[in-house]
Amino acid sequence: MTNSLYCKALNNTKCVDGVLLSMWQPAIGISHTDKVIRAMVYFLYMCYLFLGVSIIADRFMAAIEIITSQERKFKIKKKNGETNIVYVKIWNETVSNLTLMALGSSAPEILLSIIEIIGKNFEAGELGPGTIVGSAAFNLFVIIGICVMVIPDNETRKTKHLSVFIVTTIWSLFAYIWLYLILAFISPGVVEVWEAVLTFLFFPLTVISAYLADTKIFFKQFFGTKVLGGFTKTDNSKNMPNLEDIPFLEQKDTNLKNQTELLAEECGSSSESFTLDQFRIEYMHLIKDLRKINSNLNLDDLEAMAEIELFKRRPKSRAYYRLKAMQYLTGTSDPIRKLRSISMINETEIKYIDNLKVQEVTFFPDHYTVFENNKKVILTLKRVGEGISTTVIDVDYYTEDGTAKDGSDYVSKIGTIRFEKGQLSQEIIIDIIDDDIYEEDEYFYVKLKSPRTVKTFEENETALQIKLGSFSSAIVMILDDDYPGNFHFEKPKMKISENVGHIQIKVIRSSGARGQVKIPIKTIAETAINTIHYRMTTDELIFENNQIENHIDVYIYDENEYSKSILFSLELGEPTSEQISIQSDSGRPKLGNISKLEIEVTENPDLKKIIDNLIEKGKIEKVITTSTWREQFHEALTIQKSNESDEMPSCTQYIFHYLSLFWKILFAFVPPADILNGWLCFFVSVFIIGVLTAIIGDVASAFGCHVGLTDSVTAITFVALGTSLPDTFASKCAAINDDTADASIGNVMGSNAVNVFLGIGIAWTLASIYHAVSGKKFLVDSGSLGFSVTLFTILALVAVSIMLLRRIKQIGGELGGPKPFKYITGVFFCFMWLIYLIFSSLEIYCHIKGF
Structure with missing residues (x-):
């Protein structure tokens, strides 16, 4: 190692002002003790900023969940001619994971790279690219290593969408190989415009290829198969998926299988309707099972229990696990607890009671049937309400022809009925005319009018209102009894x-x-x-x-x-x-x-209503997002119990709640995710994350300055660790709770590729175009970054090979497995991260030779 190289490394630790923050002055000529104190202050400040970014990222992820859960209305016509309306998600799951979801989990790294370029007048920096590569190393080695070890003994988690995982893994490895090529081989030390633009264009190519792998379009093209709801089927299969590929069909129920076949035949090739009906079948069978266990449950309790059970079973998105990890840590509401109380947060209905007392007179019943040989019919009047014991009232009545006529079928009558004090009922008697003539059944009416108070025995009864009740008219049916009928x-x-x-x-x-x-x-x-x-x-x-x-x-x-x-x-x-x-x-x-x-x-309409409610309420976005500012401030100020069993919050939750209280109250002003389908919250959150990320970059550089670390070392260690910790908790939670490894490790490879193509692609595109317009070249030191990228790529190939080998029968999947295998794998992955840090740092300080 030459002295010039060594001096170059030391010069990188020179204390300079940041993009937004000035250096703590005086920056030079201070004592060792002052440096330690300042380093501690910057470190704590950086940690607090990481906490703030994690909390605003939760708002960001909630907005993304709302955006990607949007549905479109869709009409299908079944074979029996019936038209159904179903709602289909607009966003494909793979596309949303590689675009908005990846942006949500990697926004700090991506924005840090872009902001650093702009803040340094479009000159190359070390903090942004170093953070992206360091974060990728932490994600691949540490997060996956932890996920392998946290699975219970002798349990495994396997990647379900293996084709998507392979495609994103290839793109992830290619991203870093491509970085090495443009830094050290194609145009060493210079990034040309076409290289930068192509780097960015690899992002949509990654999304498109992953989508094609997910939808099996290649299978259709080359093997003559059809696609329905993401399943691969042959042409002669009546558009039926393999039942074993359907996630929720864990037990093979013959009746369920028959219903599935009927639904598929009814819907023809409509994948959207088929998928929705599958969920309905699952819900019906769950409710049936719950009824067997809890036969005394009413419908509301049954729906609530089914809602929670289905929510636990339903596959969760990356956003859900990211939010759940931070919500549990900071004492925000638990999704299951929120699900239980979601119907109880409606505004209390206020009823105003009129001081005016009311008394009603009504027929009871209002329908009478009488044979004509009975000669008469007796109708009953009732009075209900206030002041019955202290008032005397009158009400008039009269008869009115229907098909029965006065004089031939009955005797009309007009009169007044009086209710004495305390009298609750009275009778009206109408005469019926009996004859020997064959007649159809006929009817007439008896009606009430003009209810009024005759006398009151208490002075305060002057406010009493007398009116007719619901049955102010009664109908009398006269039946002929002279013939068999x-x-x-x-x-x-x-x-x-x-x-x-x-x-x-x-x-x-x-x-x-x-x-x-x-x-x-x-x-x-x-x-x-x-x-x-x-x-x-x-x-x-x-x-x-x-x-x-x-x-x-x-x-x-x-x-x-x-x-x-x-x-x-x-x-x-x-x-x-x-x-x-x-x-x-x-x-x-x-x-x-x-x-x-x-x-x-x-x-059963009640069952159908419950299932429709479950389809709506069971959506993940309903319990991880907020719909009003009031709800956001309530969640910010309230610490929830630690879990579903009503235990008190833990000591750690209390500490993090009060530590994060400033951030939670501040970010409660962010528009709720329900407004404008999440887009307003999305853009506001991006702006806030950008501001905080810029401050983090300045603080990280200042911290490195005072402890003698270069920006490159600070980036691959402290900054990468701070931006990746929330994803660590989220992946761990997903690994334990999910039946597959997709949510825990499947998105790691995609995120690593997206970080390069967006974070470095956008930043270098802006910088290269700026320099090209100015007639200059955009220079990037290929030494430290090139060595770091190469080392990471070699170790990543080893890690991916191990994960694929773990799918053999003796282990059974990427995560978990027999105890010796899972701990050996987990420790080895963490060891590869240490190798990456040590050798990258040694190269940066010129203790080993790089490129």
């Missing part, structure tokens, strides 16, 4: 839900009620089958003399289906009577106009 159903069609259990279908006898009559009942199976979908208890009805209605008992079997429409019919046979001598056609019992009833059995 006509027999019929009330209506030709009936719709019932499958959960009704036992129903009584009314058969009515009109235009007569004389004698005993027998009626045979015939069932007609259409799409519903007797003893499978329903059960009849009788095949004959008997009407006794003067009996005007009877019932057919039918039992309906509840199959817990979300969408159901099956039909069967009941038909009345010819009525017969042995007691009546038939002398004329009018004297014979007959069928009425409605002798056939078509019954449609549909799904």
Whole structure:
């Protein structure tokens, strides 16, 4: 190592003003003790800024979750002609993970690189690129190493979307190989415009190739397969996915499999509808299981329990685990706890009670049936309300013709009814005219008017209001009893839900009620089958003399289906009577106009409502985002209990709550994520992260200056560690709780590639264009950065090879596995990170020769 190189390394620790912050003066000529004190202050300040960035990044991730969860309305037509409206997510999961989600988790590193370039007048800096490479090393070696070790013994987690993982891994490794090529081989020490622009253009190429791998379009092109909902199927498979590939079908239920096949056939090639119906089937079976275990639960409690259980089972996004890790640490509301209380935060409804006392007069009941040979009908009036014991009231009544006429069918009447003090009911008697003429059933009305107070026995009753109640009019039906009558159903069609259990279908006898009559009942199976979908208890009805209605008992079997429409019919046979001598056609019992009833059995509306609510409420974004400023300030000021079991918050949570209180209150002013579908919160959060990142860059440089570290070493150690810690907690949480390794390590490789293509690509594009316009070249020292990139790439190849080898049968997946294997892997990954730090630092200080 030459003296000039050594001096060059030392000169990099020169204390200079930052982009936003000036250096603590005086910066030179101070004692060793002052340097230590200043270094401690800068270090604590940097840590506090990292905490602030993590909290605002939570707001950022919440906005991204809202944005990527947006849906579009979509109409599909099933084979039976029925049109359904379903809602489909606009963002593909892979695309959102590599774009907005990656930006959300890597925003500090990306923005630091861009801000450093702009702040240094478009000259190359060490802090931004060093942080990106150092963060990539920490993500790949430390985060994955921890995720391997935290899995319970003898359990494994395997990457489900292996094709996407391989594609993003290739791009991640290529990103750093590409950096080496442009720094040390294509144009050593110079970044040309085309190199910088191409670096940025690799980002959309990464997204497109990952999307193609996710949707299996290559399989369709080369192997003649079709794609439905992300599953690969052959042309002759009736568009059915392999049931074992569906995430939630853990147990092979034959009934569920049959429903799945029917749904797929109904929906044809509509992947969106098929996916939605799959979720509905899962929900129905879960509710059915919960009912077996908790048979006494009401519908509200059942829905709440199912909601929590489904939320636990549902695959979580990267944003969810990132937010959950920080929320638990800082004492913010736990998602499950928030889910339990989400329906209780509505504004309290305030009811105002009128001081005016009210008393009502009403018919009870309001419908009367009488045979004409009864000669009269008695109608009952009730009064309810205030002041009954202290007032006397009057109400007028009168009759009004319907199909029954005054003088031929009944005797009209007009009068006044008085309620004495304390009297609750009164009666009105109307005379009915009996004749021997055959008539249809007829009706007339009795109506009330002019209720009023006659006398009050207390002075304060002057404010009493007397009015008519809900039933101010009653209808009286007069039935002819001279003939056997006509027999019929009330209506030709009936719709019932499958959960009704036992129903009584009314058969009515009109235009007569004389004698005993027998009626045979015939069932007609259409799409519903007797003893499978329903059960009849009788095949004959008997009407006794003067009996005007009877019932057919039918039992309906509840199959817990979300969408159901099956039909069967009941038909009345010819009525017969042995007691009546038939002398004329009018004297014979007959069928009425409605002798056939078509019954449609549909799904349980309560169950359907619960499932629809679960589909809406079970969305992850509902419990990790806020919708009002009031809710944000409440969460900022409140420390929640540590978990679902109502334990008090831990000591660590109290400490971090009060440490982060300033940031939480400050960032509560950020617009809630629900506004403008998350975009307003997105841009405001990006601006704040950018400001804080610029300050972090200045503080990190000042810290390195006082402890004698170059910007490169500070970047790959302290800054990379500070920006990556939140993702460490998130990946650990995802590794433990998810059934796959996608959320914990699958996004690491994608994020590493995105960091280079966006963070370095955008920064170097701006700088190279600026210098090209000025007629200069954009110079980048290829020594330390080139060596760091090369070392990382070699170690990354080793790490990726180990992860793929761990998929062998003896281990079973990238994460976990037998105890010896998982700890050996985890420790070795962490050891590779130490190798990277040590050798990179030695090269920076010229103790070993780089490029």
